[in-house]
Amino acid sequence: MPNSEKQISGNVIKQIALILLIVILVGLICYNLALFIPSLLGALTLYIISRKYLLYLIEVKNWKPSLAATVIIIATLLVLILPVYWIVDMLIEKLGNAQAYMGKFNAFIDKVHDYVYAQIHVDILSKENLDKLKAAAGKFSTSALSTTFNTFTIIFSMYFILYFMLVDPRKFEKLLTNAAPFKKANINLLGEKIRKMVIANAIGIPVVALGQGIVGLVGYFIFGAPSPVLLFALTFVASMIPIVGAAIVYVPVCIFMIAEGQTGPGLGLAAYCLVVVGLTDNLLRFTLLKKLENIHPLNTVFGIIAGMNIFGFLGLIFGPILVSVTVLLIQVYRNEFSDDDDETPKDIVLPDNDQLEQKVDLII
Structure with a gap:
């Protein structure tokens, strides 16, 4: 040769x-620029959510881009950011005060463990696992306050980046389209899938969690649960976790109340949460999430774990998006470099030639 x-x-x-x-x-x-990665992801998320409203104001109502961008920024701040920030900040403030709450937390865990063991004689959590749980909670509480300051910096820089995306959206989208090293069909696939995933994670999942948190808060007040506002924040966060969800919060609380001698309120709260909170979860998922992208529970679980390690509380939203996008990029890679040149992505119907350029707008 x-x-x-x-x-x-x-x-x-x-x-x-x-x-x-x-x-x-x-x-x-x-x-x-690692410090600004959460800000960039947040800006992209808000851009995707508000894109159609922005284009309506600029291209239909003929608003000035700067005015439209300002209105979008104020609206997203009031409707999306401030409510979530208030809940997370309240949770951080409560749990970040280690001296005031760690003693109560340890007593709470011990009480629940001892009561369960006395009733069923099964050591669900060994002493070693209990000590690990307490240590993990203590580590979280001591580092939680730093997240408060970082969150304000992230939000400020996020809106700084978002403003320049909003003032010239078409140019920004063209830049992304030209920079993507993929075929137009795969650009369409990426754009549409990412749009659905972002809306499902940034809107759908938090709305479902907020609904369960509010319904749970009503029950906490009715049945006299300890620290109902704190439990509301914990329920909101826990509701984003698939499978276990809000039960990881209200089940130990009900057991604690029964162990404290509040048998009636404890059983009442358990029944309320199982029926009403569970019904709220199923109802919102059936009516809201069914209309959005169907995200696999494993994507959410691993995304939350990875996202919390990378972005802190913001990882509850960004983590699942990153995992889903990674899986999607693997699919795009297969479509780009498959031996079968005639293979068409199954998730997308190719448009006619005269509509192809319009479909590229789906990149966002």
């Missing part, structure tokens, strides 16, 4: 060198 056939093509070498250079430069940029 001639030596020339064994040599790597010059074009391949150039392509590999260019890819390596791009990866190095992107890595350097991300490393030095």
Whole structure:
């Protein structure tokens, strides 16, 4: 075989060198701007949510882009950011006061454990696991206050980035479209799927969690649960976790109340949460999430775990999005480099040639 056939093509070498250079430069940029990654993700999320309203104001109502951007920023701040920030800030403030709450938390856990063991004689949580749980809660409480200050910085820089996305949306979308190294069909697939995933994670899941939290709060007040406002915040956060959901909060609370001698209120709260909170969850998921993207529970579970480690509380939203986008990129990679050139992504119907350029707008 001639030596020339064994040599790597010059074009391949150039392509590999260019890819390596791009990866190095992107890595350097991300490393030095890591502080702003949550802000960038937040800005992209708000842009996707508010895009159609922005285009309506600019292109239909003929508003000035700066005025439309300002209105969108104020609306998202009042409707989306401030309510969630208030709940998270309240939770951080409560749990961040280690001296006031860690003693109560430890007593609460011990009471629940001892009561369960006395009733069924099964050591669900060993002493070693109890100590690990208390240590983890203590570590979280001591580091929670720093998240409060970081959250304000993230929100400020997020809206700074968002403003420049909103004032010229078409140019911003064209920049993303031209930068994506994919076929137009896969750009359409990415845009539509990401839009649905972002709306499902940033709107659908928090709304369902807020509904369960509010309904749970009513029950906590009715049956005299300890610290009902704190339990509301915990229920809101726990409701985002698939499978276990709000039960991870109200079940130990009910057991604690029964162990304290409040058998009637404890059983009443248990029945209320199982029926009313559970019904609220099923109703909202059936009416709201069914209309949005169907996200696999494992994506949510692993996304929350990874997102909380990377972004803190913001990881409740960004984590599942990152996991879902990663899975989607694997699908796009298969579509881009499949041996079958005629293969068409199953999740998308290709538009006619005269509609293809309009469909590219689905990138956001």
